Amino acid sequence: MNHEEATRLLQEYHDHELDEATARAVELHCRACVPCSRVLESWKRLQVVIQDAAVADLGPAFVDELRESVLTDRDSSGVWLTVEPLARRTVVALAIVVTLLTSMFWSSGDERTVSGPHAVVIVPTDSAANMDLLQTNELTKADVLFAMLGE
Amino acid sequence: MQTNTTDVDLIRRFQQGDQAAFESLVRRYQRQVANIIFLTLGTRDGLEDLAQEVFIRVHRSLGRFKSESTFFSWLYRITVNICIDEARKRKLRRALSLEFLAESNSLMMRDFHTDRGTDDHVLREERRHLVLRALQRLPAIQREAIILREYEELSYEEIAETLGITVQAVKSRLFRARTELERLLKPYMGTES
Numbered sequence: 565m566n567h568e569e570a571t572r573l574l575q576e577y578h579d580h581e582l583d584e585a586t587a588r589a590v591e592l593h594c595r596a597c598v599p600c601s602r603v604l605e606s607w608k609r610l611q612v613v614i615q616d617a618a619v620a621d622l623g624p625a626f627v628d629e630l631r632e633s634v635l636t637d638r639d640s641s642g643v644w645l646t647v648e649p650l651a652r653r654t655v656v657a658l659a660i661v662v663t664l665l666t667s668m669f670w671s672s673g674d675e676r677t678v679s680g681p682h683a684v685v686i687v688p689t690d691s692a693a694n695m696d697l698l699q700t701n702e703l704t705k706a707d708v709l710f711a712m713l714g715e
Numbered sequence: 716m717q718t719n720t721t722d723v724d725l726i727r728r729f730q731q732g733d734q735a736a737f738e739s740l741v742r743r744y745q746r747q748v749a750n751i752i753f754l755t756l757g758t759r760d761g762l763e764d765l766a767q768e769v770f771i772r773v774h775r776s777l778g779r780f781k782s783e784s785t786f787f788s789w790l791y792r793i794t795v796n797i798c799i800d801e802a803r804k805r806k807l808r809r810a811l812s813l814e815f816l817a818e819s820n821s822l823m824m825r826d827f828h829t830d831r832g833t834d835d836h837v838l839r840e841e842r843r844h845l846v847l848r849a850l851q852r853l854p855a856i857q858r859e860a861i862i863l864r865e866y867e868e869l870s871y872e873e874i875a876e877t878l879g880i881t882v883q884a885v886k887s888r889l890f891r892a893r894t895e896l897e898r899l900l901k902p903y904m905g906t907e908s
Contacts, residue, residue: 575890579864581871606897613900614865616839617846620753622745622766627738633767634737634774 565589570600578607722786729777737777741770744787747867748794754862755798756805757847765801769794788877791867795859795878802855842903849899857892864889 570593576582577590594600720739728736745766752765772793780789850858859878863869869877874885 575886575893576871579871579889607893610893610896610900611865613842613846613903614754614850614861617843617850618750618754618866619843620746620749620759620762622749622763626745626763626766627741629763630741630767630770631734631738633771637771637775 565593567597574600574603578604723782726780726786737774744790750866751794751862752798754850754866755858756802757851765797769797784876788873791877799855845903849896852899853892853895857888860885860888861892
């Protein structure tokens with residue numbers, strides 16, 4: 565294994581993430597390579613000092629105190645936690661019903677009127693329907709002939 | 716007593732109403748949680764409160780926990796998130812100036828050269844402070860990765876799962892974190908061997 569390859573794999577070697585054969589090849593390279601062995605040594609020391617700095621622990625009373633906190637938390641949020649799934653489903657169901665009712669209301673009837681002195685008749689415009697109307701109103705030669713005979 | 720009981724067993728028992736199973740999980744992981752908080756924030760201030768917050772959140776959600784991910788990666792994710800929120804609140808990065816770190820470094824080196832062997836305990840505490848401060852100088856995403864690797868000794872795969880990133884991103888964050896820590900701790904690291 566050349567130096568470039570070893571450098572690329574050095575971190576994975578240090579973290580024991582390589583398969584046995586590749587790890588062995590990196591190891592052999594590092595035995596003969598001062599820069600690589602220095603990097604490895606530095607990373608090892610880094611791990612030691614980080615682990616050495618991790619001196620925190622929670623006191624023996626932690627679990628007892630936590631038990632109290634959990635009980636308090638459950639009392640304060642217990643009802644909501646129980647209701648939450650049901651409430652969520654109810655809100656979704658209501659939203660669906662309202663949407664359906666609204667769409668049914670707006671689509672029902674061709675005309676809607678507003679009573680009062682300024683009553684307005686709203687006639688929905690529909691381009692396809694208007695095209696049909698135009699086509700049916702178009703006079704044919706027969707229509708003209710019958711009109712002339714009639715006169 | 717319950718050392719052979721797996722996390723999955725304890726979770727199942729808790730989901731069937733056994734509160735003692737939850738406490739067993741707490742005892743099993745409380746030290747790790749405490750140290751992730753400690754290394755991430757670099758201080759013991761509020762440590763117990765934050766650890767309580769972690770386990771209260773776990774308690775709230777454990778009933779719905781499904782074993783799609785490992786319990787510890789889920790627990791560490793909660794811990795890391797709480798630490799990130801807390802760090803934001805405290806604005807740690809602003810408080811830790813370059814000058815402060817440089818001062819600690821020089822103080823550290825002086826002690827190392829002159830008082831070696833005279834007061835090991837004090838010296839060791841100083842070194843811990845230095846390491847903790849160096850960790851605080853890292854971007855949060857690098858700090859999370861290096862703590863989970865160097866303290867928890869999680870594999871790349873486990874770190875990726877915990878942090879919700881790719882294995883490639885884990886490698887990259889670890890490498891950058893190591894490079895930066897080496898730079899920050901160079902005087903100390905050089906005299907350690």
